[in-house]
Amino acid sequence: xxxxxxxxxxxxxxxxxxxxxxxxxxxxxxxxxxxxxxxxxxxxxxxxxxxxxxxxxxxxxxxxxxxxxxxxxxxxxxxxxxxxxxxxxxxxxxxxxxxxxxxxxxxxxxxxxxxxxx
Amino acid sequence: xxxxxxxxxxxxxxxxxxxxxxxxxxxxxxxxxxxxxxxxxxxxxxxxxxxxxxxxxxxxxxxxxxxxxxxxxxxxxxxxxxxxxxxxxxxxxxxxxxxxxxxxxxxxxxx
Numbered sequence: 001x002x003x004x005x006x007x008x009x010x011x012x013x014x015x016x017x018x019x020x021x022x023x024x025x026x027x028x029x030x031x032x033x034x035x036x037x038x039x040x041x042x043x044x045x046x047x048x049x050x051x052x053x054x055x056x057x058x059x060x061x062x063x064x065x066x067x068x069x070x071x072x073x074x075x076x077x078x079x080x081x082x083x084x085x086x087x088x089x090x091x092x093x094x095x096x097x098x099x100x101x102x103x104x105x106x107x108x109x110x111x112x113x114x115x116x117x118x
Numbered sequence: 119x120x121x122x123x124x125x126x127x128x129x130x131x132x133x134x135x136x137x138x139x140x141x142x143x144x145x146x147x148x149x150x151x152x153x154x155x156x157x158x159x160x161x162x163x164x165x166x167x168x169x170x171x172x173x174x175x176x177x178x179x180x181x182x183x184x185x186x187x188x189x190x191x192x193x194x195x196x197x198x199x200x201x202x203x204x205x206x207x208x209x210x211x212x213x214x215x216x217x218x219x220x221x222x223x224x225x226x227x228x229x
Contacts, residue, residue, distance in 0.1 A: 004160075033217075042206055042219030043161070058216060090160055106151055107217065109160035 006091050006110035013081045013117045021076040023091030031094045032074040036087040081117045089113045124223040137194040139223040141207030151208045152192050199229040
């Protein structure tokens with residue numbers, strides 16, 4: 001099993017350009033997440049998905065869009081990149097928890113994508 | 119605002135010593151998780167403790183949870199140089215999917 005993979009690993013964009021980050025997982029997990037990590041801070045949730053065809057906003061969703069057309073893939077899009085979006089982006093997945101509705105088990109993370117917006 | 123806040127921000131110890139990291143949070147939680155991140159890598163899950171549990175062990179790791187004080191601690195016993203990493207606590211709030219991560223504790227274990 002490859003676990004959670006992310007492409008690309010590195011990317012440099014100019015302000016205003018667009019791009020899509022791809023996340024794939026082979027663990028048949030229902031839930032998938034996109035985070036960003038900035039220096040000195042923990043991870044902040046951008047968007048998440050609780051199943052194929054469904055997405056929801058996280059803590060910092062502005063400037064990003066997502067799609068979950070297939071269960072194993074979760075795409076993060078930047079329509080018009082800004083320098084404030086320079087960050088390391090992590091994708092994660094998890095399975096539903098067993099302690100009631102809206103619970104989930106531990107998250108498995110991808111290796112990250114380092115994005116620089118000039 | 120961040121739900122989980124780790125303390126200390128940085129910790130430097132000698133190999134063989136124990137390392138203790140603390141996490142405080144603000145709202146009711148469903149579970150609390152600890153993750154490790156090696157430099158330039160993704161996070162790796164270490165241990166999950168549910169809100170109705172008080173202590174959990176996994177190898178050299180011991181996690182405690184005090185819901186009355188809204189705090190948790192991670193103890194790494196007999197530390198090794200390979201334990202050098204950043205450690206994050208993450209809280210899963212009751213009734214939601216959002217996991218809130220703290221800013222992390224940077225642990226440096228000297229050989």
